[in-house]
Amino acid sequence: MATDPQPGAAAAGGGRERRGSEAGPWKLALRRFLRNRWAVAFLGLFVLIVLFVLAAPLWADHVAHTGPNRNHTLEKLKVGDEVREVVNIEGQPIGPQWFEADGKFFLGADGRLGRDEMVRLMYGGRISLLIGLSTAVITTALALVLGLLAGYYRGWVDSVIARVLDVIWSLPVLLIGIALGITLAIGGLKLGPVEIQAGSLWGPILVICIFTVPYIARPIRGEVLALTEKEFVEAAVAQGAGPLRIMFAEILPNLASTAIVFFTLTIANNMLFEAGLSFLGAGVQPPNASWGTLISDGSDLLNTQPLLAILPGVLITLTVLSLNVVGDGLRDALDPRSKVRLEAHTGMVEPKGASV
């Protein structure tokens, strides 16, 4: 648990870094991060992946001339003098054409429906990344609020929040995630003003947020507990600051570096969670597709068209790997002494002892 003042603390609390009196703490952290070649390289990889999925409409309109959900089952493809069926009589889809058909069916078709796999891969990646990012934003924000309330007020507020987090923590997330995911997918949700349509993307987003909050809120709470003992909080109290100002203006900036690191690692973690849910059919529902559903669709054709299942898996893996490395790099840059880690989740674990 990081109890030492962090770069954010220096900005807000008036502390000072020992070396480099000219540069601010964030600049120093940036400099440390840029010195970490692995982290910078993987950040580049992540940016490439984001550009790849952002380019989806361009590729769809100008190269593949089709949409992610358009069927081409009965169509034929002219490649030079040869005519190729998109889906043959046995229901086998066409394999990768690369640029033979001017970029149409670059990676072949996805199955019986004859949809363009490359276009689906790009649009699927948008949904995977969108869910990963949005759940990470919501979870981190929620975890900060819960952690601040529990750590600042202590007493029964803390007991209630900590108990609830403990219970969620001890649940087998994938299993209950499947149950909640599938009921939301079939039945939707109506709770007061909140309404989720059956099969909408909000289903998996809600599931992932609920089960990921404890992984961030628990360490944040611990950090807040430690921070409330610090002199700058005492000073703020002496100045007559109210609880809201102390929590959000004094303590919150000190949580910035932890929150940034967790945010990065959480995107990766949540993308794996989403892929698992979608792979089992309890996440993203058709006609939407994510990398998880693409793997599931592709695994039926593993013997004939292995790329259909393997490519989305490779993309998830690269995204997750790059986010993990960047997250580690950020942690080292923002607070070289801290040991914050995202704990085990759905069986995919961050190595605690690992150091290279």
Next chain:
Amino acid sequence: MARFIVRRLVGMVAVLFAVSLIVFVVFNIVPNTNPAQLLAGKNADAQLIASIEEEWGFNDSLPEQYFSMMEKVFTGELTSYKPRIPVDEQIIERIPTTLSLSIGAAIIWLAFGLVLGYLSAKRAGGWLDRLLGGVAIAGVSIPVFLLGPVLIYVFATKLEIFPNGGYVPLEEDPVEWLNHLILPWFTLAILSIGFYSRVLRSNMLDVMNEDYVRTARAKGLSESKVMRRHVLRNSLIPIITLFGLDFGATIAGTAILTEVIFSLNGVGSYAAEAVGNFELPPVMGVTLYGAFLVVFINALVDVAYAYLDPRVRLGETASA
């Protein structure tokens, strides 16, 4: 010790109750549709829905609904409705597959993880140590839904060394049983092998700096005796907790994915098939049983840990 066990059991019962409440909320309150229609599955006729409504008492008060749901699940009356198949029967039939997969994988990851961890701690900084460090970091990011298909494609489709998925019961043909399980075992185990070897390594390196290890060396014990009796033994205690928690998490997590990838007809596949068919009673049964199993294993792990490490039961730790 007795007090610790009692406290832990009370905590366990509280979590079990919370789990059952959560599952109840998930199936009965969350959906914006008639829960009876949800349970009946796709394209159910009005008659079936009405009979389910009657059977489950969906018109009663919420506590009554809760009790009737728990009664159904734990007396084995839970059935899927189209066709009518008791959920318990299916789970019992499929449990040997799930256990074969997860216990086998656990043995592999412990054996390989501990041996490799021991070796890399003994020669910290050597080539094996550095190799494992890299593998562990890469391994964490490789999900089973990439590793599984790649292994199937390479070893089953291309090289034809192993069969292409499926399961053969142990009592039918032990050789084929083994043959069908090797790929799934490694798919499930590889990530943990890297992780466990790293954890054991760092534990051992910590313990090696302890005073009692220096004392053991000073009194003239041979290096192998120091390593095995003092260093290894004390480094294993945290591993036991970790293993218990991971084993539970694996059964209820990655094992489900692995079963589906390798078409093993275990409990996880059962739940996944039910999800695919929009059939909820099996999902309800598997979720509740699975969650109960995991919570129970976690409690057991805590008790074992307290037994091995007295500091735990004397301290004020151990949350629910």
